[in-house]
Amino acid sequence: MTYSPIKLIYLALIIFFTLHSCKNPGGESKQKTEVTADIGKTQKLVYASEVTPFFDDWKLILGDGSNAGIANNFEHKDFFYTVNDGKSNWVVYKAPNAGNTHGTSNNTRTELAQAKKWYPKTANDKLTATLKVMNVSSTGDARVASTHSVVVGQIHSADGHENEPLKIFYKKFPSHNKGSVFWHYEINTAGDDNSGRWDYSTAVWGNDFSVVGNEENTYPDEPKDGIALGEEFSYQIEVKEGIMYLKFMSDGHETKSFTKNLINSEYANKAEIPEQTQKLFVPIGQDGVERISAYTGEGLFFKLGSYNQTNGKSPEVNKNWCSGAETHGGDIQKQYADGNYAEVWFKTASISVSDSAVSNQGYFTKND
Incomplete structure (x- = not known):
């Protein structure tokens, strides 16, 4: 063809x-x-234990009040997971304004609690962390000192009154671009009645706890040297032979260091109650004095995470700790939708535990 x-x-x-x-x-x-x-x-999926591989030393408390235990290879989509910001992996700790709480607290937390406790007089223990706060509650009474704040690190007592010789706060009012970082020492109240306990607040960057609004929805001046949401900062906590050493660092900010004696009180007499306390706590009946030996003989342990300090309780109950914030009846997703939660991201963290530390199981047995 x-x-x-x-x-x-x-x-x-x-x-x-x-x-x-x-x-x-x-x-x-x-x-x-x-x-x-x-x-x-x-x-x-990247687990938190791959980002900060130290979870054998902690038990994880979630924002619904439950104890998740040792959190290796664990995540919870509402409270505890990882994110990548394009540069680094971060561990997210998230807690709503209201929900089931852990122990006797009025506040929710997604927080690590150390599995061992140590005694300040013989301690040689250290915690370090680098973090950024991504959200604090969008609502709450601005006259209440704890409103719009979150605790990102602690030392807690496992014994006695279970008081807190250290709480590290971040606080930012809604109309401000920058917030404040400050730390608290809570007295270890003398006697059996702990209702008179109070905190003393020390500013790191920005203001201390006592700076509040004049009205429910009016705010004080924005701190000039404050820390913005999403801005990294680091802390180091070391307790050695009865002394607590604190160090705070952030690019563009002055590094700040502090010391506090945990075994000899400076607040054992009424005359030693500081002016800040006279204004904040004494008017509501919190006017106790501290044991002369402070936290001597009590087992202490570290905490790290997002301990939301804003709640829905009426300020009439306590004008320093009850925020009157929106809680949507405890509905977590509704709170997340309109900013009524605390969220903290940790990039790095480490812990050093002394050989003399012992099991802290008794604390969890009492509070879980």
Whole structure:
């Protein structure tokens, strides 16, 4: 059979387009497979214990009041998970304004509690962390000192009144771009009645706890040297031979260091109650004095995470600790939707535990 030149050209074109159309689907499919593989890689689950691999030393309390225990290879989509900000992996600790709480507290927390306790007089224990606060409650009475704040690190007593010789706070009012970092010492109240206990607040960057609004929805001046939401800062806590050493660092801010004696009180007499306490706590009946030996003989332990200091209780109950914030009846997702929660991201953290530390199980047995 013979073909004219025109027919040969026509057949060649048919063969070319047929082969070309067969190749396209194959190439497209391969491209989609590669994209899908890349997406799968970026979405690979990274556990918190891969970011800060020290979870054998802690038990994790969640924002619903439950104890998740040792949190290796663990996440909870509402309270505890990891994110990547394009540069680093971070561990997210998130706690609503209201929900089930742990122990006797009025406040929710997603927080690590150290599995061992140590005694300040013989201690050689250390906690370090680098973090950024991403959210504090959008509502609450601005006249209440704890409103719009979160505690990001603690030392807690496992014994006696279970008081707190250290709480590290971040606080930011809604209309401000920058917030304050400050730390508290809570007295270890003398006697059996702990109702007179009070905190003394020391500013790191910005203001201390006592700076509040004049009205429910009016705010004081914004701190000039404050820390913004999403701005990194670090802390170091070391307790050695009865002395607590604190160090705070952040790029663009002055490094601040403090010391506090945990075994000899400076508040053992009424005359030693500081002016700040006279203004904040004494008017509501919290006017106790401290044991002369402070926290001597009590087992202490570290905490780290997001301990939300804003709650829905009426300020009439306590004008320093009851915020009157929105809680949506405890509905967690509704609180998250309109900013009524505390969220803290940790990039690095480490703990050093002395050989003399012992099990802290008694604390969890009492409070879980």
